[in-house]
Amino acid sequence: MMTANSAYELLEYAYDKLDFSQGDLVSSKASLSEITLEEWIEKGDWLELAKQVEAEKVFFVNNNPVIIFAKCDTQEDEKVRQIFNKIWCMARPSYLFLAKEGELAIYDLTKPPARSIEDWKKNNRPLEVAQNIREVTSKLYQYRREQIESGKLFEDERFETSNQRADQSLIKDLKTVRLALIRGGLSENKRKYAHALIGRSIFIRYLEDRGILTQEYFEAIAQNNATWKALLNAPDDQLNMETEAKQHYIKILSDKSFTYALFNRLSQDFNGDMFPSDEQEAESVEQRHLSLLQEFLHGNIDPQKKLFFWAYKFDIIPISLISSIYEEFYHESNTENIDNGTHYTPSSLVEFVLSKVLTSDCLTTHPRILDPCCGSGIFLVEAFRRIVRHRVYQNQEQRLSWQELREILKNQIAGIEINSEAIRITAFSLYLALLNYQEPRNILSQIKRGEKLPFLIYQANGLSEDNHFNNLVCDNAFQEFSNSEDLILSRNFSSQCADVVVGNPPWGSPKTKDKKGTKDLNIALQWCQERDYPVGDKERSQAFIWRVFDFLKDNGWSALVVSTGIFFKTHDKSKEFRQKWLNSVLLKEVVNFAHVRDIFFKSGNKNQSSASISPFASIIFQKVNQTELTLKDQVVTYWSAKKTAMIKNVQAVILSVMDRRGIRQSELFYNDSLWKIYYWGNHQDAGLIQGITLAPELKELHDPNNSGQGFTTGSAYSAPQWLSEYQNLPIPKFQRYSSIQKDWFTSSPKKVHRIANESLFYGERLLIKHGISQASRKKGEIIARLESENFSFTNSVNCIKLHDAEEWKYKIILGTLWSSLSRYYFFLTSSKWGIWHDGIYKDEYLSLPIIFPKDQGIREKVIDIVEQLQNCNPIKYSIEHPEEKTPEKIEAQLTELEYQLDEAIFDVYDLTIAERDLIRDMCDVGIEFYYNHINSKAVKPVESYPQQNQGLLNDINKNRQTQKGLEGYLQAFLDIWNRELEPDGEFSWQIIRPQFQGLENPMLAVIFSTQEYGEKPQPVSQSDQKQWIGIIAQLARQENGLLVPYNSHQIYLDGLVRSVSDTEIIIIKRNERRFWTRSMAREDAEATMLQIINLQESQERI
Structure with a gap:
């Protein structure tokens, strides 16, 4: 009979065979000599907590604790229940690997704790169990490191969180x-x-x-x-x-x-x-x-x-959780539905934002940190904790004394908050943080000696003695403290009072019934106006950015969570704000969280969707003296967080390098449309948009006196008599194709909020829906029609009439609006679509570049396809109409006509193959991913085409309409790179799809190798898994530098490796369709071209 494996053996085997030892696995008992200062600042408190719950090790993903490894010394279920309940209280981790003699079980920490042993046995079954070391690899393989780090595990419905984390x-x-x-x-x-x-x-x-x-x-x-x-x-x-x-x-x-x-x-x-x-x-x-x-x-x-x-x-x-709870209370209202623009900030988001500014280098300078709208103090609590962790590391793990902790709190932490209840919660939160770094016996001794906690909240004409820190002020942050007669305020809260300013200031503008919010905002706007700081749309984020700028010392840093409106609003004052701000600071980093906003912030109304949650971003900038400011070389790192199963289930900030862009600040200064373009696109898209916009805009063709929106519903005014003469077309009946049925119309209303120009309701006109359709065949369609019949409509529809009312021009414009080109153009340029409430303003529609084809043949082709689509009113197959088409045939017919229309419009705009691919990839992959995110086809594995795993360009299917899997990617990549080896050489390709015990690796590798033209590649005898191991080992051996842009151990997190040598190009990316399109092939080809140029230049210098 085999001896049962010990708990220690099972854990050690799991660390090794499930590959956790190659990732960010840290012992809870690790000494400071075993980890770096930066690691301790980010993870120190989690490790202390893990030690407290008697865990063995913690596995981190981007500094977020995801897995806890622990042992149980007995076989008793009651002991296992107690261990689970204790570790559940850590709140952030997702999984518990619990080992006892003869068993390693995996538990879901998002499930609730068990109150009794009966409850435990009934409801807390482990996700998986290995009873010996052999079963660790055979039964727990789906929990391997690559499955965790890549997020693949979280895509399985069995592992969706139950939302019952602590x-x-x-x-x-x-x-x-x-x-x-x-x-x-x-x-x-x-x-x-x-x-x-x-x-x-x-x-x-x-x-x-x-x-x-x-x-x-x-x-x-x-x-x-x-x-x-x-x-x-x-x-x-x-x-x-x-x-x-x-x-x-x-x-x-x-x-x-x-x-x-x-x-x-x-x-x-x-x-x-x-x-x-x-x-x-x-x-x-x-x-x-x-x-x-x-x-x-x-x-x-x-x-x-x-x-x-x-x-x-x-x-x-975690202490930060306790303070964040009260932030939620503070923002919640039971009787008034007032959005005061403030938001409960999750601790994972706070940690991420502060990590960008409170680095070890910054903390060495003992910075004074201010939050000018501190709410319940979560930013200040985490800032305090980072400072303490930094000091503890410098003290070689010795606890800080009571006096040292007080000095940090007094000299380095400050906050302003307008709500008196919230400021008390800030004090409460900071007290908890202060006490948390002391031993209970020391606290009891202080109580006996009469040493109380310091008074933090400023009191007018109060004391400034030792125990009155006065570092929390209850007031409007836009009060001019510099002019105060109180030295405490004028010295500590005046201009240039802080080295670092952090926080989550209020967003948007207050609602009409929020009188207090309006009054507070007016004080802020007045403050900005007096200093010539522009603010557009009464946007509180813009005003607070200026206040933060004023609080900062020269060369000081700021890390804020703000409304994305600061980048996307099109009001002249908002543009003026961006111009002045970008000319006053060095902008280091922006993370656009619009796509994942509902993961980090919840709507106050349970009946509202994520669309009701304001989109937000984090910004990191430095206040630089004007004489030192140069925008020419400053590169802004711009991230666009995308909604993946990993982010949704871990509820932490986990970014992919595939969603990172580098943009010169000077470019953003001169062209603020780049903020939207780079949200879902890249520099290739920016170039194409720039080329398209050279054409005349629709507004140059339209008749402004007879164009506009329909009437606004409401009961403010009686509708004019003439409106009753028009039947009204309800918005749900406003469709893209087919004729309008008579029974769709309703009577026009007798009361309206705003009437429209009567000329909008008759004559030939283009009608375009403001909102982007999500209920049509494709999510994210522009619904437009060409009509001459008389009828009315609401302000959900824009009417455009032309000066030159030739019918063929209307049809060319309609074809352009129906095409993928306009879908692409507006998704990347309109201020709302893809950000908040999906829609396109009339002025944005009028910005659409329009080209009328000079070639009569192309013109007739477009018009013919448009007319076919206009008249497409098929009757679906049924018993009553057996001669008609099935839904599948109808769909195939429409798809073919739309493809032909796209090709015809692309011809009108004289687009290259690469530009056509950019548009199609954005429409078919990007927009589809925006709407369907974790359920999107874009995140599904790449289909296994070509069916062979190696070959040459000539072995690939060249029919673009029937290409599948990697066929389009390979052709686009080789079309570019093979030109470099002509006429005697070419690249072969090899696809590696590694698997482990039948489970697909989340990564996909393609190797391009140089060879003589026409020579058949040598067959590969090794399995994909062995080749994968060899590639990882090869990358690990190479020196970090031009050949390896990313550490090979970070492959699953980064999701991208491009490695170039004299004879080989290796591309490794996540096995998701969105990363293997034709457009991505061209981006990879361009990036590897630059790498080879840099490699050659570096060799020449040697």
């Missing part, structure tokens, strides 16, 4: 108790008491779990009160709580007087910022409210909802 669950649970308290009477102006009770409860539970508040502490408060003592000594609730759970506070909540005696004592022992004195609170809060809290802590507040408060261990739950 962070998501705790936020939902706290919302539940908050709502219960509000409904229980703590509403409107008493709502702050509900928040205070929840805040104190979390703080007390944190102090209990850390062993700071002990039995002795509570007994000292009870003293000779027999009732209170009896409460404390009552038996613990074993049924509803974990055995190790501290239950003193839960018991105390049964008695209001005891509860407030505890609050008062804590206020004395800590300070008033944490427990501010408010006599009205004690009067407003009743015992029933405390009983609600008590039930909540037991997890029994709502029989309809499964609450997990019993499972939360606040000595484990």
Whole structure:
């Protein structure tokens, strides 16, 4: 009988055979000598947390902990349940690899914790189990490193998150108790008491779990009160709580007087910022409210909802999560649907943004960090933690003293916040962070010595003594603190007061009914106007960028989360803002999160889709003295985060180098349309758009007096009598092709909000829908018609009439609007489509470049196809119409006509093969991916064509309409590179599709090798998997430099390798169709050409 493998053996085997040891796998017990300063700054607190939960190692993806490896010393299910519940409290990791003798099991940490052993056995079955080291490779292969890092694992429906991670669950649970308290009477102006009770409860539970508040502490408060003592000594609730759970506070909540005696004592022992004195609170809060809290802590507040408060261990739950919870409270309104432009910022996003500016080099200079709209303080908390991690590393892992921690908080952390409740939460969050870096015994000693937490919130005419830091100010950030008579404000919050400014300022502009928001915005706009800082569309992000600029010292850095409107709004003032801003700073990096906004921010209205969530971006810039500013050489790194299964399930910022662009700041300064073009396109698209726009625009042809939008629905005004003479065509009936049916029309309304010019409703005219259709055959279609029949329509339709009303010109324009060219053009240039609410403004339609073909044959061809599509009104096959076509035949007919129309319009615009491919790839792959993201065809594996795995250009199918898989890619790449070897040589190609135990590797490799022209390539005898291992080993041996743009161990994360030598070109990319199009082939060919030029130049210099 075989001896069972030990837990240690199983984990070690998994590290090696599942390839985690080649990735970012870090021991929780790693000493500082084993990791770099940068790694410790990014991962230090996660490693400390892992050590606390007795985990062995942590596997990171882009500094996000994804897998926890742990051991269990017994075979008992109860012990396994406890380990799972404890590690679940870490909140961020997705998987737990738990080893015990004879078993390595994988658990999903997005599943809820189990309250009992019965619950555990019923609901917490492992995803997979290996019972010996052989089964580690045979059963756990789908959890290999490449499957995790590439995100392939998360594409499997079995691994979709249940959204019950500790962070998501705790936020939902706290919302539940908050709502219960509000409904229980703590509403409107008493709502702050509900928040205070929840805040104190979390703080007390944190102090209990850390062993700071002990039995002795509570007994000292009870003293000779027999009732209170009896409460404390009552038996613990074993049924509803974990055995190790501290239950003193839960018991105390049964008695209001005891509860407030505890609050008062804590206020004395800590300070008033944490427990501010408010006599009205004690009067407003009743015992029933405390009983609600008590039930909540037991997890029994709502029989309809499964609450997990019993499972939360606040000595484990990340401190940043606790502060972010309150940010959610602050932004949520129960009675008013007012969007104040502020947003709860997930901790993963905060960590990502701060990592860009608070680097080890920056932290060495002891920067003063300001958040001018700090909300509940999540940016300041994480900034404080990064500083501490940096100092701890410099101190060789020695804990910082109480005085050192206070000095960091006093001298390096500052915040401004307009909401008084939020600023108290900031103080609360910073206190938790401060205490978290101290041992409980040291905190208890400080309490006994009377050393309280410092007062952080500024009080007018307050004290400036040792324990009053005054580094949090409750005020409008646009108040001019420089003019204040108070030295604290004028010295610490004036112009050029900060080395680094961070935060997530309010976005957009306030709604009409938000009077306070409007008043605050007017102060901001006035401040900007006085300093000649342009702001367009009353956009708060623009105003705050100027305020941040003012707060920054020369050469200071800023990292902000802002509305994408700063890049895409077309108002003249918005353009003026971009011009002045880009001429005042060095812009280092922009990450456009528009496509993934619903992953990081949730809509306040559960009935709204992600379209209701404002698109946002992160920006990193440096304030540079004007005399030193030069835009010529500054390259902006512009990322476009795309929605993948990995980002969706891990809920962290994970970017692909395939979505990275480098653009000169000077180009953005002179051409701000590049922001939109590079969102989904690249420099090739920018060049094509520039070429297309040389043609005359539609606005030069249209009649402005007889063009415009239809009427606006509403009841403000009576409609004119003439409107009743026109039948109205409802928007759902506004279709691209076929004739309009009589029974589609309805009566025009008797009331309107705004009437339109009557001339829009009669005569020959182009009608174009404002919104981009998502319900048509293809998502993302422009719906346009040419009509002469009289009827009315709403402002969802734009009417365009021409000066020269020749019918053939209308049909050429209609054909252009129907073509892939206009779809491509507007997707890459319109300010809304692909960003927020998909639509195209009338002025943007009028910017469409129009070419009328001079060649009579091309003109007639376009007109003929347009007329066929106009008249395409097929009756589908049915029993009543057996002679008609099936839906498949109808679709095939339309597809063929649309292909012919595209070709004809491409001929009109004289486009090259490469330009046609750019347009088709964007329409067929890019736009389809935008709409369908993780379910898109664009992210599916490349079809296995060519069916052979090696050959020459002549072996590839040349029919462009029937090419599949890699055939188009190979032809486009070789058409370019073979010219370099003519006439005697050419490139052969070889495709490597590695597999491991039948599971496809997420990467695909193509090797192009030089050889004599016409010579057949030598057959390869090795399997694809062995060749793959050889390629990785080859890349690892090469020196980093021109040959290897990316570390070979980073291949699965980067998703791209282009390696060039004298005889070989290796292209490795993710096995997703969007990366292997003809256009991508040309981009790869161009990039490798540049590499070979650089290689030759470097060899010449040697």
